[in-house]
Amino acid sequence: MSNNSKHPARATVRLDHKSHLPLHAQAEQVLREMILRPEHRAAGLLPDEVSLSRSLGISRNTLRAAIGRLVAEGRLERKAGIGTRVTEPKVQSGVGAWHSFTREMDAKGIKVESYSIKVQVLAAPDGVARELQLKPGTEVLCLDRVRGWDGQPEVHFRSYLHPRLKLSADADFSQPLYELVKEQCSIVADQSQEELTAVAADRRLARLLDVKTGTPLLRRDRTVLDTGRRPMEFAVVHYRCDRFRLTLNLRQG
Amino acid sequence: MSNNSKHPARATVRLDHKSHLPLHAQAEQVLREMILRPEHRAAGLLPDEVSLSRSLGISRNTLRAAIGRLVAEGRLERKAGIGTRVTEPKVQSGVGAWHSFTREMDAKGIKVESYSIKVQVLAAPDGVARELQLKPGTEVLCLDRVRGWDGQPEVHFRSYLHPRLKLSADADFSQPLYELVKEQCSIVADQSQEELTAVAADRRLARLLDVKTGTPLLRRDRTVLDTGRRPMEFAVVHYRCDRFRLTLNLRQG
DNA sequence: TTTCATACTTTGTTCAAACATTGGCATGTC
DNA sequence: GACATGCCAATGTTTGAACAAAGTATGAAA
Known part of the structure; x- marks a missing residue:
């Protein structure tokens, strides 16, 4: 489930499909803000890809492109079977x-x-x-x-x-x-x-x-x-x- | 066209779809070898994504994942409308x-x-x-x-x-x-x-x-x-x- | 000749779908 | 208790498709 106690329904930011900024770039910005928010560090995990992509109004692939860059940058860590977590700030x-x-x-x-x-x-x-x-x-x-x-x-x-x-x-x-x-x-x-x-x-x-x-x-x-x-x-x-x-x-x- | 004079028909490496190594990783290795070969530096451009993906026997998206990492790494440069080129070593x-x-x-x-x-x-x-x-x-x-x-x-x-x-x-x-x-x-x-x-x-x-x-x-x-x-x-x-x-x-x- | 529109090539973006793999958890058996 | 099994949830991989945007080349019109 996406809206369990760990990941309460946030103000689901819907991305702007008409902006000239690509959706994956917008998603990246949203994720960067999420990373700064303490609730996600605390919760341990970000919402899963499927529900997050739905709440952003974009496809899973597009979201993954954004996450992928943040992973490469070392700010997020993904693990199959577990989820995506904010990297402990080192x-x-x-x-x-x-x-x-x-x-x-x-x-x-x-x-x-x-x-x-x-x-x-x-x-x-x-x-x-x-x-x-x-x-x-x-x-x-x-x-x-x-x-x-x-x-x-x-x-x-x-x-x-x-x-x-x-x-x-x-x-x-x-x-x-x-x-x-x-x-x-x-x-x-x-x-x-x-x-x-x-x-x-x-x-x-x-x-x-x-x-x-x-x-x-x-x-x-x-x-x-x-x-x-x-x-x-x-x-x-x-x-x-x-x-x-x-x-x-x-x-x- | 894919096989014009600039991009002669190479030994078209077909990737191993049964390998445990993901296709995008295999493609990355192939690209790394290409980068080292002088003919691609000389030609200025790598083969275009569509023909290269076909010759590797993978989809364009999968190939792009590999290229994307090499771009992020600074080894390749892409430009829309132009193509993909090996970064000039500084x-x-x-x-x-x-x-x-x-x-x-x-x-x-x-x-x-x-x-x-x-x-x-x-x-x-x-x-x-x-x-x-x-x-x-x-x-x-x-x-x-x-x-x-x-x-x-x-x-x-x-x-x-x-x-x-x-x-x-x-x-x-x-x-x-x-x-x-x-x-x-x-x-x-x-x-x-x-x-x-x-x-x-x-x-x-x-x-x-x-x-x-x-x-x-x-x-x-x-x-x-x-x-x-x-x-x-x-x-x-x-x-x-x-x-x-x-x-x-x-x-x- | 210059300018401009147009076609074409190439990368950029986005989507939906399917299946594989991983890890946690519950349930079972011994 | 120890171990195997299988389900579930999450990420991982791959595909085909379509259209957008950028840049080049061509040819027609001024």
Whole structure:
């Protein structure tokens, strides 16, 4: 049965057969919203394909196309004989290429929150100056950001921006950084050189990320180059790893 | 027309309707081979869906399921009114590529030493079975290795090898693993999917890597796929990070 | 020559239907 | 209790069909 206690009759969204957006795409949107709703996580299972397709007013095949993409994306899991369930959120980030953290989380349906933004101008420490190919002591813009979701901090970024970008300390740093730089400075981020290590949280990081001192953190040192291979940013990023995983797709080289 | 000069009559592979492997999966394999063949890159286009499905002896829908996955994977590109084309391989240098640990260290002039090698056959734990796409409990070869240099351990690998490789426990695992597999099994490692996190050393790891319990370690969960995108190895790697950094060169994506 | 309509090829979308396979559950037997 | 059996519900697979939309090629009209 479709309307048993587990799957109460919802406002059965009927899809628009006249929209220029294909039905499978509309169905995908509906499913994405369903995924966010807690009742489906709680219930464990989504309504079965036959009744769901009926309630959406589309055929089972069309619905399956939408579900299939969400499965491929890792947001749903299907099992023959059982049903379709919302994947337990194991948040991941990254591919062989990198993106804005905010946009990447957005794509996963997670609303990124900013917990603190501090902007200051300071003399570049030696390591930073080396990475940015500057004389030690050159003044750079330093950006501290803590981000997370569901009220919990998850990652701390400390970015040093190359003076070439000519960004002022009162710019709007709440939007994705690389888009800001692209628009304001016409400098486009292109590649990054990264180093990954594990470190213990010191007192400062422990406070910022709301963990105990000594908690293992993933540390990511990153130098971002623009399309002209000039360094534009050096960042030290610390991730808590309890709700987050950095994922990579690499190729044999 | 299907058999014009652009798309000469190939040995029309008819798929096996009695195989346990679904037709769409078989079609996917055929397409993967096609993608590698230069004549299709040269021709610019693959045969059109209708004639290709006929020559494979399957319906257009079934073929489209296979093509759809390869499109999602970025290996094929479809355009309405035009056809389906093999994606031009993007030429990139040193992009998010991985190598043998041993060879990578070699390149840095560091002589890698093996401190312990344990080989055992055991039932695949659930997570491992999932990554290798095996039924839980299938017997797999499990390889434990500790490597380092200057008399200090630096990294611990625990590899689970897919039974398809048919490697016996008494093979010579002192040489680089992927070369061994390549020679012994003619299976070539091609890509990897990785997850990076930071963890605290438990007692076992602390002993193996000669660090204090609780020391932050870089944990790298890696599924290695062969050229046919079949999983061949799942490995959990732990690095001490005091003498070692995992470096990556990524591109904006 | 340029422009435009039209036919044709190819992929895109959608449907209904049938059967296979998987897993959970109840019912039975020993 | 242990085990086999069979039913049921759910996803998995496959097909044939029809029409839509995109892009190319052709030929007629301006």
